[in-house]
Amino acid sequence: MAKKKTIRTIPQERTPMREQDAQARAKNFEEVACGYNLDEALRESERCLMCPDQPCVSGCPVSINIPGFIQKINEKNLRGAYDILTDTNLLPSICGRVCPQENQCEGVCTVGDSLEAVAIGRLERFVGDTAIKEGWVNIPYIEPNRFRVGIVGSGPAGMACAADMAKAGCDVTVYEAFHQAGGVLKYGIPDFRLPNEVIDAEINNLKKLGVKFECNTLVGRLFTIEQMIDEMGFHAVFIGVGAGYPTMLNIPGDSSNGVLSANELLTRCNLMRARDFPNFDTPLPIGKRVAVVGAGNTAMDATRVSLRLGAEKVYCVYRRSRTEAPARAEEVHHAEQEGVEFHWLTAPVAVLDDGKGNVRGMRCVRMELGEPDDSGRRRPVPVAGSEFDFETDLIVYAIGTNANPIMGQTSKLKLNKWGYIGADDNLATSVAGVFAGGDIVTGAATVIQAMGAGRKAARSMKAYLGIRDPGLPYISGAGTLFGIDAHERNFARVRIA
């Protein structure tokens, strides 16, 4: 009988993640974090206390059975770990890389009370990547039903909803406006954080489930949401089009050449492969001294992409302090290592141009933190007389986004006062049979939240269509008989010997 684990007997230090050297990686688009190997994963899985409270499960927006999959790793049953992960989350290689675990599972981990939390995200990524390498895919036996479901947007919300509806037996079609599927995962998150191969592998898994992807399709304009229900034979529709309309600062000079939104920079670089210009035709604005305004994940991506595109100096300008920065901690850390210069408590007031309409610099003012605002964060106020100029030739705005207007322009969907789609607690919209989730409902948020919304909408859609839900949430600790879980109804997934 194994000795009971205590906080003192487990490996005290979190297993480090091998990373590309900071100076070298700032010049290439390969992944920064190399991922665990089996030994590192085994050591880290040792550190989970298998505590009875399991705060990690409730800390996860989709309630993954975290202790369950970690236990399987410990038993060297990686396929078993993958099965558990994909029960709740079809995209472990993606979430393991981009979830802000420090605010979710790892933030509430019991081990984290005294030591560094168990590296749950890294373990999830390890299992997901192993599955891709081995070509594992869990295709349950699916009894097809007569329902056709349309998904608008092939980003994380749409992908998660598509997976659930396909597993429930529906005929699912995902529509995507771009020429490639993946949504923000493809155009927004750079390869060095989330390689396109990983996204495509997950999309292929969805295709194996029977999901159809139609790219080059702009729903709303090519056909409307109402037409999908009334004419095209869809019984239910999920809208996950995101909130990509970028906010501009609207300071003097921001229509100069050399000012662009982070979305434009990232789309050119990631999706259109402008970094490989001229092998790819889309050009990129090249800056030697780049200033990125904002400190969310998008801003971090924009700074680090700029370094890799050859900028000599990259500044990050943010009007609040480092503690208020919304970016994932690891991204800020990596950006610093790579040489991004942070200017906290600094706000731009004007873009300076060279008289011919091109950017030559930015005028900023120093800020200090005053009273908290509605979000609870202390409001920054300018320090009088602290204005200063600095030289830049490229300015990137990463200060947030608004709702994409096309759905509102082309359908009778009720919007809220900021233009996002109105959806109730079940993610149902004002049009019968139409559900919505992700950024287009909540405003800009994270990939895992979008996936959670996609899954939640799927539950509502199944209820709406009257489909009995065969997939119950995996309850850890439930009795098993000969290794067959009592709740398991999908016998195709049961391993025989």
Next chain:
Amino acid sequence: MKANAMSNFEIVAREDFSDVTYLLEVRHPLMAKAAKPGQFVIVMLNEHGERIPLTIADFDRNKGTITLVIQAVGKTTKQMQQECKVGTVLYGMVGPMGIPTHITKAKKVVCVGGGLGVAPVFPQARGYKEAGAYVIGVLGFRNKDLVFWEDKFRSVCDELILCTNDGSAGMKGFVTDGIKVALDGHKDIDEVVAIGPPVMMKACADATRAAKIKTMVSVNPIMVDGTGMCGGCRVKVGKEVKFACVDGPDFDGHLVDFDDLMVRLSRYTKVEKEAHERWSESCRMTKQVGAHALDALARGKAGQVELLELPDPFEDAPGG
């Protein structure tokens, strides 16, 4: 994944109006059904291509096709001119994008097309004609060799004023001279629609400003996604900043800041020029060496083909 179930983006007809202007008709029944005047598409020629906006010049709901009229000015449009024949398939075409033209209850409308602008203004002229308006068409070309769609326009206009810079066809003058003729002849013009290069649209807006006639223009900024997601196509309209792809492309010509539009349109000129030179160079080499040999070079099978020692055109590119 390039084709989808609804269309494989096949070109079913091609016409060359001159050595710079050509027409492509693409089969896309669903888009032909949905397209309305004023809208555009974004096209990718191949997997390595860039996304370029092209106005829908015509749509045939019975045939199920979309017509694009293109001017070969840069690398992509010149490459399309060379490669797109009947039977060629585009890598991607998405649309119809943009807010459709608001065909108002105007009783008398002047539709002005400058050069290539003649094509995108055609559906609007037809739209107004079908709505019962009296349509005066004003078309401007540099010379008679560049004239196209004159008869097509006559069929939807009550009056047609053709202008050429050198007077080789129609009246001598610019479209603004044509507008003046229309304004002189009719005192009850409700609206002017003007499409063409920004400098032309600016001139048309200036020509009608004093007479306070509503003038709608269709702006043509650089675009990437076309769905309102990147802000690359932002245009100053009055005191506001609008995105041409989802808030336009039609705007009130008296409010559009054309100078700003023209400056922003030039932000990739240097890079575009280099790309075009590089591509022309590779075309020239193709003609010299033979496409087959060049292809073999690119695929690394140099040993199997008798060749001279030639540099790989994609390697030594200036500025690349």
